[in-house]
Amino acid sequence: MTDPWSSALLTDHYELTMLQGSLRSGAAHRRTVFEMFARRLPETRRYGVVAGTDRFLDALERFRFDEATLDYLSRAGIVDDPTLEWLANYRFTGDIWGYAEGECYFPGSPILVVEGTFAEAVLLETVALSIYNHDCAIASAASRMVTAAGGRPLIEMGSRRTHEMAAVAAARVAYICGFAASSNLEAGRRHGVPTTGTSAHAFTLLHDSERHAFTAQLEALGTGTTLLVDTYDVARAVRTGIELAGTDLGGVRIDSGDLGVLATRVREQLNGAGATDTRIVVTGDLDEYSIQALAIAPVDGYGVGTSLVTGSGTPTASLVYKLVARASEEGPDAPLFPVAKRSVGKPSRGGRKWGVRRFDDDGVATAEVVYDHEPDLGPLERPMLRKLVERGEIVGREPLQAARERHARAVRELPVTAQQMSRGEPAIPTVFEQRVRV
Amino acid sequence: MTDPWSSALLTDHYELTMLQGSLRSGAAHRRTVFEMFARRLPETRRYGVVAGTDRFLDALERFRFDEATLDYLSRAGIVDDPTLEWLANYRFTGDIWGYAEGECYFPGSPILVVEGTFAEAVLLETVALSIYNHDCAIASAASRMVTAAGGRPLIEMGSRRTHEMAAVAAARVAYICGFAASSNLEAGRRHGVPTTGTSAHAFTLLHDSERHAFTAQLEALGTGTTLLVDTYDVARAVRTGIELAGTDLGGVRIDSGDLGVLATRVREQLNGAGATDTRIVVTGDLDEYSIQALAIAPVDGYGVGTSLVTGSGTPTASLVYKLVARASEEGPDAPLFPVAKRSVGKPSRGGRKWGVRRFDDDGVATAEVVYDHEPDLGPLERPMLRKLVERGEIVGREPLQAARERHARAVRELPVTAQQMSRGEPAIPTVFEQRVRV
Numbered sequence: 001m002t003d004p005w006s007s008a009l010l011t012d013h014y015e016l017t018m019l020q021g022s023l024r025s026g027a028a029h030r031r032t033v034f035e036m037f038a039r040r041l042p043e044t045r046r047y048g049v050v051a052g053t054d055r056f057l058d059a060l061e062r063f064r065f066d067e068a069t070l071d072y073l074s075r076a077g078i079v080d081d082p083t084l085e086w087l088a089n090y091r092f093t094g095d096i097w098g099y100a101e102g103e104c105y106f107p108g109s110p111i112l113v114v115e116g117t118f119a120e121a122v123l124l125e126t127v128a129l130s131i132y133n134h135d136c137a138i139a140s141a142a143s144r145m146v147t148a149a150g151g152r153p154l155i156e157m158g159s160r161r162t163h164e165m166a167a168v169a170a171a172r173v174a175y176i177c178g179f180a181a182s183s184n185l186e187a188g189r190r191h192g193v194p195t196t197g198t199s200a201h202a203f204t205l206l207h208d209s210e211r212h213a214f215t216a217q218l219e220a221l222g223t224g225t226t227l228l229v230d231t232y233d234v235a236r237a238v239r240t241g242i243e244l245a246g247t248d249l250g251g252v253r254i255d256s257g258d259l260g261v262l263a264t265r266v267r268e269q270l271n272g273a274g275a276t277d278t279r280i281v282v283t284g285d286l287d288e289y290s291i292q293a294l295a296i297a298p299v300d301g302y303g304v305g306t307s308l309v310t311g312s313g314t315p316t317a318s319l320v321y322k323l324v325a326r327a328s329e330e331g332p333d334a335p336l337f338p339v340a341k342r343s344v345g346k347p348s349r350g351g352r353k354w355g356v357r358r359f360d361d362d363g364v365a366t367a368e369v370v371y372d373h374e375p376d377l378g379p380l381e382r383p384m385l386r387k388l389v390e391r392g393e394i395v396g397r398e399p400l401q402a403a404r405e406r407h408a409r410a411v412r413e414l415p416v417t418a419q420q421m422s423r424g425e426p427a428i429p430t431v432f433e434q435r436v437r438v
Numbered sequence: 439m440t441d442p443w444s445s446a447l448l449t450d451h452y453e454l455t456m457l458q459g460s461l462r463s464g465a466a467h468r469r470t471v472f473e474m475f476a477r478r479l480p481e482t483r484r485y486g487v488v489a490g491t492d493r494f495l496d497a498l499e500r501f502r503f504d505e506a507t508l509d510y511l512s513r514a515g516i517v518d519d520p521t522l523e524w525l526a527n528y529r530f531t532g533d534i535w536g537y538a539e540g541e542c543y544f545p546g547s548p549i550l551v552v553e554g555t556f557a558e559a560v561l562l563e564t565v566a567l568s569i570y571n572h573d574c575a576i577a578s579a580a581s582r583m584v585t586a587a588g589g590r591p592l593i594e595m596g597s598r599r600t601h602e603m604a605a606v607a608a609a610r611v612a613y614i615c616g617f618a619a620s621s622n623l624e625a626g627r628r629h630g631v632p633t634t635g636t637s638a639h640a641f642t643l644l645h646d647s648e649r650h651a652f653t654a655q656l657e658a659l660g661t662g663t664t665l666l667v668d669t670y671d672v673a674r675a676v677r678t679g680i681e682l683a684g685t686d687l688g689g690v691r692i693d694s695g696d697l698g699v700l701a702t703r704v705r706e707q708l709n710g711a712g713a714t715d716t717r718i719v720v721t722g723d724l725d726e727y728s729i730q731a732l733a734i735a736p737v738d739g740y741g742v743g744t745s746l747v748t749g750s751g752t753p754t755a756s757l758v759y760k761l762v763a764r765a766s767e768e769g770p771d772a773p774l775f776p777v778a779k780r781s782v783g784k785p786s787r788g789g790r791k792w793g794v795r796r797f798d799d800d801g802v803a804t805a806e807v808v809y810d811h812e813p814d815l816g817p818l819e820r821p822m823l824r825k826l827v828e829r830g831e832i833v834g835r836e837p838l839q840a841a842r843e844r845h846a847r848a849v850r851e852l853p854v855t856a857q858q859m860s861r862g863e864p865a866i867p868t869v870f871e872q873r874v875r876v
Binding site for chain 2: 007009010011012013014015016017018020021022023024025027030032034059069072073076078080118122125126127129130131133134157159160161162163164165166167168169183184185186188189195196197198199200201202203205206207208212213215216217219220221230231232233306309310311315316318321322323326328329339340341342
């Protein structure tokens, strides 16, 4: 189910005033290239993860200035009548390339390349950045958690800690990055993310005793369910659970206390009772570091909330969307003219770019190569840009599963340093290759 | 314009399985009280700010299990048929009280009190927490920025750094907390937040020269506009701006470099040219600390992006939603029975609570008093809970302006320590008053 309303006002005011100014000067119709990229990665990330691509294509499809939208812009006096007229016919007619969803990126990777007139491309700045900055930030955190969990399943359960719609996007992104499931039902409906969950402390407290509560849950959900065992006393709750469900009890969840110690004790207790297949799930303020620290504990799965949906210390990916080339006075058929701001401390490189990943003979990535021209690829180079929009038509949609599979592959291709939890440099360097001019 | 779709799946899976379990045990129909509160404040906050109230009421109104929703739940096998039938008729019929939007809160303040059957109240957990956790986190940061700016206007411009819908909510919240305007157009349309903006570096780079770009902007937006002056050389851009617009030039914006030094130089340059009324707006990775550090610089306004929408280091308010009381075996007319989890390191107090703010003779707040019974208020005490929902009817809506005015008042009432930027304790202590039992 898609929001039926227009996404056109998920836009900063200045994009419309720039439109008005450029319509006035005539420059609105110049061909331009805008690129989205990160100037750097946070110190806690060895790679970035591209996410939000499909959501951006959704937003692009809904990016129409319908009557209600135009009416607001007119009443609020945001732009003049010629601009409103132009907006009424707005439809992106250009081309967009992007790194595929689930891919890894590095500083300078041109993860989105938008080519169109200035007027049509400048309007997409905010909506594109909002979607990618959120989704990539969550994805980069999620991917590390999956690495930290070392094959044990992770459940995303952070909806309550973030904006209600960001929650849906975060659940989707976590799934792309390898989480097994989410608690978020809207993510299940909209995106097909598997959902899971059994009960909270409230359910135990609601009943006259823990035994009553467990009985009710087992009757309603079967013995395969997971009982929450830390409302009162963990050992007693585990004993009660086994008494009621027998050794077929699916699992127990521990949500507080020293999770490693408790998991070890509970495992012993379960094994002692013969419930060797009963799984132990731990939750409660976990992040990639505490997940990794629990590697030696007898834990069968992790639930992750706050740290996932807040990007584990990095809630935004700091991606920017910059004009890098435009038509010049020489006319529409001349090559586009590279442009870049000369700003202190904010390096930008003018000109359209092509991202390529370079590998060694063993298939391990060795560099992110950013060409300032369309390159002739060597046998150990893979082009990173794929066509998302062709002359205004969306051509780059794909099922969520494709992004999930791609992400697992993309991480496997990186050198093993990519999996370090410590602070440090990107897993591979970015190399800028300039055309040799003779 | 409201999203027409149901908000009912902005919900964690386990709320529905708890519903199924409690329908089975019969406990679903027990009267309950759930409360939302923060166990503590972040060290960087002297007070929390209540925000999201009106958005929560919107979500409550749309919290209906319509056919599409039920169809998903059925297909995905999330709950059984009796539960689906119950959900089809779902409508919250209980009572809700809450701290008014814009108010300040402290550890333990019961900022939302939901009274209804377990079945109807438990389902609201995630949607309520998502909205309040996001909005309160942003509000608490925004309020500090307004304090730091000391009367100079602030513009919210962080949409690009957060989820596209979180951006709309953040703009609304910033306005409640005293920001003058936002760049976000959807916040203008949905919530009536004033919007503003003129141009980005792309506009300058699009044109053949900065002079062409400024000319276009001045023609389109008038001499009262704000020119962005740091694309190439700031001093030259300011000179060009004055040449083109005269001393009536509305403002200039500096987005990079040492903002304090540049603002001082630009002020001198503007004054030297007679443009003493031309305003200087600074933007670029500002937070409450850098805003305060610019207090002595000749700055007329600040634009704040990333730090606002990410809650300036605290992207979530860590609010929890807990069952605190329920009907007992003694039957539906007996007093509700206080309940609380006995968990390590997570203090919860059972029983319904009443929040009250206590003042001294000068009208300065001295304590947040949390009663475990409906108190007889003294002359220097103000009740904090207002009715939001009465027997299922929403009665607590109010215009955005009311929340904005309330917030300004609420901060003024606090002791001056509330305005310190340093880390420390809440501005007033929370006192738990228990009924004297004789």
